Amino acid sequence: MANITCLSYVVFGVSDLPKWEDFGVEILGLQVGRREEDQTLAFRMDEYEQRIILEKNSEDDLIAAGWEFNGDAELEEFVRETTALGIQVVEGGKELAQRRRVEKIYTCDDPNGFKHEFVYGPAIAPTRNPFRSKKLIGPGFVTGRLGAGHILVIARDYEQSVDFYHRMLRLRFSDYIREEVQPGVIVDATFFHTVTGRHHSLATAQMPIPKRIHHFMLQVQDMNDVGLAYERCLKSGYRITMGLGHHPNDRMFSFYVQTPSGFEIEYGWGGIVIDDANWEVKSYSQLSSWGHKPVAGTSIVTSE
Numbered sequence: 389m390a391n392i393t394c395l396s397y398v399v400f401g402v403s404d405l406p407k408w409e410d411f412g413v414e415i416l417g418l419q420v421g422r423r424e425e426d427q428t429l430a431f432r433m434d435e436y437e438q439r440i441i442l443e444k445n446s447e448d449d450l451i452a453a454g455w456e457f458n459g460d461a462e463l464e465e466f467v468r469e470t471t472a473l474g475i476q477v478v479e480g481g482k483e484l485a486q487r488r489r490v491e492k493i494y495t496c497d498d499p500n501g502f503k504h505e506f507v508y509g510p511a512i513a514p515t516r517n518p519f520r521s522k523k524l525i526g527p528g529f530v531t532g533r534l535g536a537g538h539i540l541v542i543a544r545d546y547e548q549s550v551d552f553y554h555r556m557l558r559l560r561f562s563d564y565i566r567e568e569v570q571p572g573v574i575v576d577a578t579f580f581h582t583v584t585g586r587h588h589s590l591a592t593a594q595m596p597i598p599k600r601i602h603h604f605m606l607q608v609q610d611m612n613d614v615g616l617a618y619e620r621c622l623k624s625g626y627r628i629t630m631g632l633g634h635h636p637n638d639r640m641f642s643f644y645v646q647t648p649s650g651f652e653i654e655y656g657w658g659g660i661v662i663d664d665a666n667w668e669v670k671s672y673s674q675l676s677s678w679g680h681k682p683v684a685g686t687s688i689v690t691s692e
């Protein structure tokens with residue numbers, strides 16, 4: 389059986405590219421990579437030519453999740469297996485592969501309105517052009533074989549979504565969180581990992597949010613970079629939706645900030661890596677062990 393190795397990149401459709409450039413570079417500490425005629429802006433997080441691809445359109449939402457394979461043979465095997473399960477997987481073609489900076493690409497529809505892109509051979513930037521962040525003081529983002537980060541996508545039908553990610557994409561169960569966040573309002577989330585073991589590369593939950601994505605998480609290697617990014621948000625007026633806190637399942641120390649597109653970025657440190665040889669799937673009853681609350685006493689708070 390062929391397996392996805394990691395979440396290679398994400399693609400967002402955004403209406404305001406200049407605002408995103410400021411947010412990405414000055415707040416998140418990303419580096420601008422490719423830029424095309426005010427239509428595309430791609431950010432780098434590491435030696436890859438692109439990790440976060442922004443395409444100008446009015447959706448302000450997740451367009452695609454790019455899943456990486458070790459090579460052509462694994463990719464082709466995965467496509468054969470997925471097609472046999474009844475999913476329509478189509479070849480993406482040379483033009484799309486070029487835009488995604490990969491050797492080969494296939495795509496399929498997600499039940500929640502975005503695309504999955506299955507790829508191998510991501511382009512690496514020349515060594516004379518190493519990743520440089522204007523803002524990070526530590527060694528950079530946690531990427532490599534763990535991939536770009538994780539996404540929490542909104543399930544239209546929770547059971548169908550969980551089934552799709554587990555049975556069709558063959559993602560592995562990490563754990564579950566089920567919390568009554570307000571009387572009668574239960575958030576039920578399932579977390580999935582790939583073979584390389586970032587605690588989760590994808591999670592899904594049914595939430596009353598008019599987007600396909602709740603957040604994309606990027607993880608830094610130095611905890612101080614979380615604090616510094618938090619201060620940059622406070623200073624610049626970007627809205628912190630959940631202050632510093634800690635998740636019980638992936639042990640991520642993080643905060644959440646609203647992007648110029650309305651969905652959120654989780655900016656974190658310390659997330660665990662799963663070793664399937666001794667991993668036990670658990671069910672947690674709280675989304676955060678502490679924190680992740682609205683930030684009181686600042687102008688950015690809209691509700692308590």
Ligand SMILES: [Fe+2]
Pocket residue numbers: 538540603605654
């Ligand atoms: Fe997260």
